[in-house]
Amino acid sequence: MTQISQPDGRVDLPDITPISGSRFFNDELAPVPVAKRTWTTYxxxxxxxxxxxxxxxYALASSLIALGMDWAQALITVxxxxxxxxxxxxxxxxAGTKYGIPFPVFARAFYGVRGANVAALLRxxxxxxxxxxxxWVGGEAIYILLGRLLGPVWRDAAAIGGQPWTLWLSFAVFWVVQMLIIWRGMEAVRRFENWTAPLVSVGFLILLGYVLFKAGGIGPILSEPSKLGWGPSxxxxxxxxxxxMIAFWSTLSLNxxxxxxxxxxxxxxxxxxxxxxxxxxxxxxIVAILTTSGGALLYGQAIWDPAQLADRFSSPALVMIALVALVLATISANLAANVVSPSYDFSNAFPKRITFAVGGLITGVIGILIQPWRLYSDPNIYIFAWLxxxxxxxxxVAGVLIAGYWVVRRTKLNLAGLYLERGVYWFRAGWSWQALVATVVGAVLAVGGAYTAPGTDGPFPADGLIPFLKPLYDYSWVAGLVGGFVVYLAFSLTGSFQPKEETHEQPGQGRLGTTTLDG
Structure with a gap:
């Protein structure tokens, strides 16, 4: 099947009819035509x-202060x-820009048309x-905001499951608002991002400005010593x-x-x-580190949750402005970072049954079932266990993708083959055992030694799940990346990744001749 290569290197399919009937195809997963690839630098x-x-x-950076770092140590780490x-x-x-494909379709080139579901569903x-x-944190901000407006009748409501029922209601309202936006599709997400992006910094700057004013300027904050020093601790x-810090965006590094x-x-x-x-x-x-450090000076403890910190302010107007901005910021981030990707991923698992919008709804339901209030309850759990x-x-997974795309395939993919049963990426019944083994080996090296630090709460044994791998857990992301990369590359030396068929790539817009593009 011929695919068109544009002068700037982007690849297009002139006719998607041959792949549109495949059970591994739907409109959301289809390659975006070059004419519709219009996103700019802004x-x-x-x-x-x-x-x-x-x-x-914000909490990611501020939690480092709660763990004992000073402002310089925290900023360097982040x-x-x-x-x-x-x-x-x-x-x-x-690959996304070159071929117009989402992450789960990209993963098919290395995991197989079916096997890509493993990588996609993990993500x-x-x-x-x-x-x-x-x-949860967005709902918490709404709860605090309404508490300032309505007083004790809202804040001191009867508890259900250890939390006021009004907090659960705020959580539910925040959930519904996000589902309504995602139901309108990807273009609605893009528009929302564009108009909220310049506004979301307002709330954090208000927090910082208030704390600096109350703390007597930036000097006392910067002079606050580290509780850890620069030694072994x-x-x-x-x-x-x-x-x-790396893990925080490692999800986006894939999708x-x-x-x-x-x-x-x-x-x-x-x-x-x-x-x-x-x-x-x-x-x-910087805002989080300075604000949390200043809050520690003012209130005697490092309050790493900005909504809780804002609730300490004496000015109701400042609290409301800050929290409204924080709510907008959280919706903006959540839609882009945590709903778009799984919507595609779930759609990839059942392309003919799950649309982008339905995938977003599934994401929302699982997001409740995972009990996020537990994950967010303690900085040790948040950083060392979850992240x-x-x-x-x-x-x-990232190691496999990078090795496969840049080293084995040299950025050349068979675009139509990514959607076809028994095509070039079918491997063995739709699965690439090499990619799966590489992922498992990398993951075991990375998290096999997962442990809970002494004196903290956590789900892992103090000596690690696999004791001799415990030292690697402190470098989990690097261990996983290197492990997946090296093992997949080693398998490639067997020649098992050679394409089964060829696709002809036709240069577009005045460039002459044809070239063969391997899968």
Whole structure:
């Protein structure tokens, strides 16, 4: 089947009729025509601003203060983590822009048309957890906001399941609002991101300004010493904290093709992401670190949840403005980072039965069932258990994708074959055992030694699930990435990844001749 290569390297299918009848095809998973790939540098910058400026991002940085770091240690940890995770993110983003395909379809090239569901659903269930966490903290912000307006009748309502019923109601309302937006489709998400992106910083700046004013300026905050120092106590926390920073966006490092498939060019999506992720995360981290440090001076404890910190303010007007901005920020981030991807992933599992909107609804339901209020209850669980564990698993998937796309396939894919049964990516009954084994090996190396630090609560044994792998858990994402990459590359030496058929690529817009594109 012929595919058209544009002068800028993007590839298009002139006719999707031959693949539209496949049970592995639906409109949401179809390659985006080049004419409709219109996202600009600003769209990606705004996307990252919307995704990064939210309560969990704030809590990620502020939790480092709660763990004992000073402002400099926390900022170094966050910044370094974001720069590292940007590398696999850009590598995987390339395929989305070149072929117009979402992450689960991209994964078919390496895991098989059926096997890609393993990678996609791993990513999807983690996104469901994040959706639940973001929805919980957004609902909490609504609860606090209405509590300031309605007083004790709202704040001191009868408890159900350990929480006021009004908090559960706020959680439910926040959930419904997000479902209504996602039901309108991807274009509604893009429009929402564009107009909320410049506004979401307001709430965090209000928090910072108030704390700086009350604390007597920035001097007392910057002079606050680290509780860990720069010795062994710091380095013991630094490694797993750095992996947590990477893990925070490791989900997006896999599924950025869900967004870059709409890119107007590789340059636009690369510029947008380079301008977007490091700058926006550094900004929110500085705000979070300074605000939490100042809050510790004012209130005697590091309050890492910004909604709870805002509730301490004496000015009702400031509280309301800050919380409204935080609510908008959380919706913006949650839709882009935690609903779009699993919607595609669930749709990929059952293309003819699950649409993008239905996939979003499934995400919302699982996000409740995962009980996000437990995951978010303690910084040790949030960083060391939740982020550290899933980051290692997704690192293994990223290793397979990067090895497969950049080293084995050299960025050349058979676009139509990604949708066909018994085509070039069918492997063995739709599964690539090599990719699955590489993922399992990488994941075991990464999280096999998962442990709970002494003196903290957590789900893992103190000596690690597999004791001799315990040292690797502090470097879980790196261990998973390297393990998946190396094992998949080793399998490629057997020649088992050679394509079964050829696809002809026809240069577009005046370029002469044809070339053969392998699968």
């Amino acid at each position: 769209n990606y910058f705004a996307l990252w601003m919307g995704m990064a400026h939210n309560i969990p991002s 910044t370094l983590g974001n720069l590292i995770v940007l590398i696999p993110m850009l590598l995987n983003s390339h 999807a269930f983690i996104a469901c957890g994040w959706f639940g966490i973001q929805t 710091f380095w013991k926390v630094f490694a797993p904290a750095l992996m947590a 950025m093709p869900d967004f870059t498939r709409f890119g107007g060019s590789q340059a636009k999506q690369v510029r947008g992401q380079i301008l977007g992720l490091p700058t926006t995360m550094t900004f929110i981290s 550290g564990f899933y980051g290692g698993v997704l690192g293994a």
